[in-house]
Amino acid sequence: MRKKIAIFDSTLRDGAQGEGISFSVEDKIKIVKTLDELGVSYIEAGNPGSNPKDLEFFDKIKNIKLNNSKIVAFGSTRRCNISVEEDKNIKSLVDANVDAVAIFGKSWDFHVTDIIHTTLDENLKMIGETIAYFKNFGKEVIFDAEHFFDGYKNNKDYALKTLETAVEAGADCLSLCDTNGGCFPDEIYDITKFVCENFSVAVGIHCHNDCDMASANAVMAVIAGAVSVQGTFTGFGERCGNTPLSTVIANLQAKRDYCCIPDENMSNLTHTARKISEIANFKLSDITPYVGKCAFAHKGGMHIDGVSKASRSFEHIEPAVVGNERKFLTSEVAGRSTILSMVQKIAPSIEKNSPETDLIIKKLKDYEYNGYQFEGAEGSFELLIRKTLGKYKPFFELVNFKTIGEQPYFEGVSASAVIKVIVDGKTEITAAEGNGPVNALDKALRKALEVFYPALSEVHLTDYKVRVLDGKTATASKVRVLIESSDGTDNWTTVGVSNDIIEASWIALVDSIEYKLIKDIECKFKTYL
Numbered sequence: 001m002r003k004k005i006a007i008f009d010s011t012l013r014d015g016a017q018g019e020g021i022s023f024s025v026e027d028k029i030k031i032v033k034t035l036d037e038l039g040v041s042y043i044e045a046g047n048p049g050s051n052p053k054d055l056e057f058f059d060k061i062k063n064i065k066l067n068n069s070k071i072v073a074f075g076s077t078r079r080c081n082i083s084v085e086e087d088k089n090i091k092s093l094v095d096a097n098v099d100a101v102a103i104f105g106k107s108w109d110f111h112v113t114d115i116i117h118t119t120l121d122e123n124l125k126m127i128g129e130t131i132a133y134f135k136n137f138g139k140e141v142i143f144d145a146e147h148f149f150d151g152y153k154n155n156k157d158y159a160l161k162t163l164e165t166a167v168e169a170g171a172d173c174l175s176l177c178d179t180n181g182g183c184f185p186d187e188i189y190d191i192t193k194f195v196c197e198n199f200s201v202a203v204g205i206h207c208h209n210d211c212d213m214a215s216a217n218a219v220m221a222v223i224a225g226a227v228s229v230q231g232t233f234t235g236f237g238e239r240c241g242n243t244p245l246s247t248v249i250a251n252l253q254a255k256r257d258y259c260c261i262p263d264e265n266m267s268n269l270t271h272t273a274r275k276i277s278e279i280a281n282f283k284l285s286d287i288t289p290y291v292g293k294c295a296f297a298h299k300g301g302m303h304i305d306g307v308s309k310a311s312r313s314f315e316h317i318e319p320a321v322v323g324n325e326r327k328f329l330t331s332e333v334a335g336r337s338t339i340l341s342m343v344q345k346i347a348p349s350i351e352k353n354s355p356e357t358d359l360i361i362k363k364l365k366d367y368e369y370n371g372y373q374f375e376g377a378e379g380s381f382e383l384l385i386r387k388t389l390g391k392y393k394p395f396f397e398l399v400n401f402k403t404i405g406e407q408p409y410f411e412g413v414s415a416s417a418v419i420k421v422i423v424d425g426k427t428e429i430t431a432a433e434g435n436g437p438v439n440a441l442d443k444a445l446r447k448a449l450e451v452f453y454p455a456l457s458e459v460h461l462t463d464y465k466v467r468v469l470d471g472k473t474a475t476a477s478k479v480r481v482l483i484e485s486s487d488g489t490d491n492w493t494t495v496g497v498s499n500d501i502i503e504a505s506w507i508a509l510v511d512s513i514e515y516k517l518i519k520d521i522e523c524k525f526k527t528y529l
Contacts (some may be wrong), residue, residue: 002259005252006041007245008102008142008175008204011276013044013074014242015232016217020282025057027279032061034279035233036069038272039261040245042142044072044102049092058096071098072142077105077126079475080118084133094137101134102175103127104144107162108151110380120158124165131169142228143171144206147179152191156254163199170343173202173228178217181210181240189220197223204228207243209235214243215289219251222258225454229260233276234291235286246273250290250322270323278486283463290322297327339364342378346385360388370497371480377495379485379515380508386518395517396449397422403437403502417444423452438464438505445509455520456513458487466501487516 012028015021028045035043046054046063061071073096078087093101105127106112134141145164151159163174176192196203205221207214218229231243246269249522252258253266273291277284286293298307306313319326327342340357343350350356358503363384372383386392399420417440418431430448436442442461450456463484468477481504484493492515494506
């Protein structure tokens with residue numbers, strides 16, 4: 001029988017401490033529902049005594065039924081030299097009315113004496129009295145031994161004494177924290193193994209990623225005997241972030257035969273990571289293991305040929321196991337078979353040696369020579385194929401546009417754009433303001449076209465990248481613009497290249513909109529059939 005590992009997600013608490021991350025109450029509720037659907041064991045939702053937003057969240061979450069997850073309130077031990085009953089933060093944890101609390105306490109003697117300025121004995125009392133207090137209320141208590149690994153290396157006896165105190169007070173789980181994120185996997189393994197062998201309660205692991213080892217450290221802790229892993233689902237958090245649970249779940253369940261979530265939910269791993277990132281307005285790195293866009297992306301002709309013959313030649317697992325998909329990237333080094341597979345999606349009758357294939361490959365190489373890069377812009381490459389094959393009809397005609405920079409900036413407005421387009425002989429002129437000329441142009445173009453194509457109201461830009469291709473000519477340098485767009489269901493990327501950044505952006509914007517409209521037509525056609 002597989003060993004169960006309790007997944008303890010702290011996206012809403014530790015993740016919210018990451019730079020640029022801020023959740024509304026509704027954001028937090030959406031993430032809770034998403035994690036519950038995946039089947040994580042615990043969701044640490046914040047400190048109800050720290051701010052009005054968390055108070056509102058705990059009030060609302062009581063009325064939402066969860067099927068798999070247990071909500072956890074987070075807080076510290078009582079403050080030094082006061083009673084538990086007098087501590088307002090302790091009272092707020094009780095008032096949160098949840099079944100489980102995570103209580104952090106100092107296990108590094110240096111932190112006790114030099115940071116919170118109390119005695120080692122008083123710190124032990126703070127730990128014991130706080131945990132016992134919550135146990136009297138019937139709560140499940142997870143003791144987060146803050147800075148445990150540093151404390152163990154600095155004063156082993158005292159660090160262990162903090163754990164003994166927590167256990168004697170009734171703690172249900174000892175979560176060992178590598179709070180500074182500075183430990184190596186062998187240290188985590190040895191110390192965790194010692195704790196597991198010398199304490200009878202459940203042991204968990206909480207790692208930060210300051211040495212880029214949080215995933216490895218968490219896995220090593222589990223191999224050493226830990227039965228709970230704390231982290232944030234996609235890894236964002238304070239400083240360099242926390243253990244990325246999407247990676248750890250996949251490593252443990254797909255490769256080491258532990259049970260972290262229900263097996264039938266493993267294929268939702270990628271969707272969950274991307275949904276949480278979208279809610280957090282945090283771009284998930286394309287190279288995130290298992291769930292990133294590039295996790296199963298192949299570009300080199302030899303790699304693509306190998307994967308086409310036997311996927312395990314260049315993939316350690318099947319993408320479908322975690323709900324991701326294989327991608328063959330389009331570029332001048334990709335090989336004829338990769339390009340042909342994309343061509344055949346549009347024109348199935350075209351073969352490897354067809355003249356059209358040669359023509360598309362030639363155009364691809366010419367475009368890339370001039371600065372285009374289609375490996376991250378499949379939307380633009382599909383349009384290039386359609387144009388080459390005569391399977392393209394423009395959805396609108398541009399008459400003209402004008403962008404105007406504005407000073408001083410006012411409430412996020414630094415530019416405006418006016419645009420005139422023609423659709424089926426009808427003229428539309430609109431204007432819009434935006435945060436920069438490209439944002440204003442995007443808003444104006446979609447505003448004009450929504451009159452004719454209402455579905456464009458669903459589309460928004462999710463990413464915008466500019467790369468200078470030749471810095472030798474300074475402000476006249478050629479630039480490449482990549483735009484990622486979304487309609488809430490699908491994402492696609494388009495590209496534009498020019499010596500003028502506005503023109504490059506315009507090319508990418510037009511491709512983005514036309515790609516969306518083509519896909520909508522194809523979807524309606526398939527539905528009709």
